[in-house]
Amino acid sequence: MASRRKRSRGPASTGRLIAPINASDLKTYPLKKRHSKVRVSDFAAPWRRGGSLSKFLATLPDILAVKALRAVVAAIVTARRTGRPVILGIGAHVLKVGLAPVITDLMEQGVVTAVAMNGAGIIHDFELALMGHTSEEVDAEIDDGRFGMAEETGRMLNEAICGGAAAGQGLGEAVGRYINRSAALFPHRATSILAAGARLGLPVTVHVALGTDIIHMHPSADGAAIGATSLLDFRRLAAVVAGMEGGVYVNVGSAVILPEVFLKTVSLGRNLGYPLSKITTVNMDFLSHYRPQTNVVRRPTQKGGRGYSLTGHHEIMLPLLAAAVIEALGRP
Incomplete structure (x- = not known):
């Protein structure tokens, strides 16, 4: 006769429910003695029509992201008043959302003392200076192999880079000088960060990963020239960073390269x-991305200093930061 398998009954049951805790002896203290993170004095103020920008900034609540924004503004203002550098690292999307005039103005006013960008940055900067428009529809062009095949972009940028390599220039300087050669050829060069850097004598460095940019597909691309000019720019940026004790580095919209x-x-x-x-x-x-949080905010400041994160769309946040800094500096 087959043996019967015993059914598991689980933990033994006492048949009694657990009695609720007795809270009658709970210890309390006066609310006024407790530390609180939020106070009425930190609250926002309603906006009144006809106010100024400085008044608007003052109405913001002194809590969380606004505290971080104010700390960043104070750091930039202190850096410039003490002659320390303010370095701006930008991804190409910053240019595509129309922020070049904000950045060139900060350069001209002496707020931003150096700019670093990735390889895609020179493409949008160049096309905007040349034609007044940029950013192709990749989805519409990729199927037919037309993506990245604009003739002037490939030919002229590679010409500028090769010429820069022969002259011992960095990539950013080479393209900036190329754009500044002709106002007729580049009627919109006032928008160019690269041209502004060359004109003002401020370092605008370009940091390239070979194969990531459309100009690398063109037959005029010269890997030796691209590598030499970008390596020189890396060392030039390193010299600027080496002297940034008391200064500020702001990474805007670059998730990996910068x-x-x-x-x-x-x-x-x-x-x-x-x-x-x-x-x-x-x-x-x-x-929020891993590399910016780790390689910009946390690791460089673990020896000392402060790292901040400001989350929001570039086309809102960067003009807001720029305006707050200019207001704090008291410049026109």
């Missing part, structure tokens, strides 16, 4: 004896 580049410049500077222990770093983007 956070990696910035971290290496910090390490190189410290290896050569530059302290970089009192620096402010900022990441601005509409999404």
